[in-house]
Amino acid sequence: MPPEAVTEHWGSEGARRQAAYLGMWVFIATEVLLFAGLFTAYGVYRSVYPEVFRAAQLTMDVGLGTLNTFLLVTSSIVVALAVHAVREDRPGLGGALLLAAALLGVVFLGVKGVEYAHHVREGGLPGDAYRFTEVPRVGASLFFTLYYLLTGFHALHVTVGVSVLTVLGVRSASGTFGSAYATPVELGGMYWHLVDVIWLFVYPILYLS
């Protein structure tokens, strides 16, 4: 937050940092619960249609899914390094790392797009549009609906995260942040880790069986 806000509260810079952190944690909790509804639905239908879900999972491209996991975990590490660099007063390096992480996020979205294209060609579409012949329709259409919801919602978060990282990267490279003022980079980093962690739950339940 820009310094003008400082005068608005009694709080010191420390109190405002604390508020920002707490706000981010609460926000992360709401994000987790947003996905919790989908995970619940997934768990329920997996127990109702165990065979169909397993069969549907077998048609997933594990290679691409694993590649994406690798990309996200790497980018998360890169972001952690970026936060460290900014705290150590090396905003130039921090900026470069943030932009690199954003780039990894873009590649992730690209891979996801390739996968979606596969599904569309095969007819693995949600709900009524389901045309995929390898797995019986009842149950599998639910699997694919949940697949698109989970990955689509996650991709939306990746997109937001990429924009956040890009803005932070550019501002860091131009010297806005440093050891005295690193909060936005830290918060952006937390958000990116959240995106990563959610994927670490989405990946096994959709791809591995």
Place this chain on the structure above:
Amino acid sequence: MSPPAAESYLTDGRTVWSWLTTHDHKRIGVMFLGLTLFFFFVGGLFALALRIELLTPGRTIMGHLAYNRMFTLHGVTMVWLFMIPAIPSAFGNFLVPLMIGARDVAFPRLNLASVYLYVLGASIALWGMFEGGADTGWTFYTPYSTTTGTAVLPVLVGVFIIGFSTILTGLNFIATVHTLRAPGLTWMKLPLFVWAIYGTSIIQVLATPVLGMVLLLVALERVVGAGIFDPARGGDPLLFQHLFWFYSHPAVYIMVLPSMGVISEAVCAFSRKNAFSYRMIVYSTLGIAFVGFFTWGHHMFASGQSTFGSGAFGAMSMLVAIFTAIKIFSWLGTLYRGSIAIESPLIYTLGFMFFLFFGGMIGVAYATTSLNLHWHDTYSVVAHFHFIMVGATVMAFLAALHYWFPKMSGRCFPAKLANGAAVLIIFGFIATFVPQFLLGNLGMPRRYADYPPHFQSLHVASTAGASLLAFGFLAIAGYLAWSLRHGAVAGANPWGSDGFEWRSASPPPTHNFSTPPEYPTGPHEYASEEVQHAA
């Protein structure tokens, strides 16, 4: 450096633009107050239309589809546009920073964003209403909501967006209470209203995202036939009910906890006593916030869930009643031998306690599976939740409106008129909803536009009560509007209250305080007053 301080937040910039771009929590609170009052009025008009239709058996003023749309709009407007935001977003925004000696909330810009999200969501929902309107009821039960041809989608999207406004408000309060308390204001000195808003905020941020996702799933089901909740496509409509009530049962505490906060403040102020067992009120607030998440299954006793499940949910529900009873006892303990000032906020407070007690007792009866099956989906459920939600939230809202009107506007209102209106409203409520308990017990189902003639006398009684209510609300609107210009100037603390918010001027200046206030004592401590003997 800075321009000369304005007299009050009301005079600091008089243009519409200065309001629309403000970061001042007080102005944002006032904007929410105006918006929620507006929707209360709209929802009230729908309610009157319903009651008029039910005046006689057969068609009175509208057909069946129109009736179904009308009760849906009534429920959606009242629950999501009025009751959930009314006290936290309007009074919470105005008062929490004042009560904790802060100059604003932690994230003023997010706060403004929550106003705009609310307006956006409300506009989309309203637009849907005029595009034909949904006919599903405020609960959007599937599979009906995914198959009916009415305009469900805009209403779902509207409510979804309003949910985000709620989340931002809750997030802001949590961060504010944690980090911006003035030096020396420890947790156990927080005013009870702040505690109540804090507990509410926790429920808001934890439950609302789940609701958002459920509504999105229903919307998706309508658009692409996802089938998650549709048995014809392999889905399960009961999953909807689980997820929906996982949100919406805690949501009833989003409506009731802030009311309890208002009542705690009013009880202390008008009996001039320290809260009886402050700690118990605080702990029971947190207890309600917690247990509220484990009671949703009591809405599904008739859905074929397991007997064990029903028993467990019933028992958990009764636990909530215990926490509620703790609060009622401690309010009574506070009033006992206090030096009572019969002012309109206190009259509403007494009404609140009666309705909460009565409605809550009926709730315990409902949590008993056998009785539940007799009353399920009858008018007595309608009466129960109106006793609790309307009797409590609206009573507390009116108490808050009267108690803090001088704080917000700097003016007083005619006290005798206000007392008269309060009595009228309480009798209006009783006359409206007691007949509905009887109707339900006789077997009148909810959500029907028509009924056999032998129910008519009770329906007429209920409609008569509703007209009394409407009369009361018009009276309130009249004298408060008059007082905004012509009321006597209030001075900083017209009630002589010891609540922390009265330490700033009325109306407060833009940044609330020029130096951090000090907190040698806890809230509501009337130590220096002549009422010491009563404590």
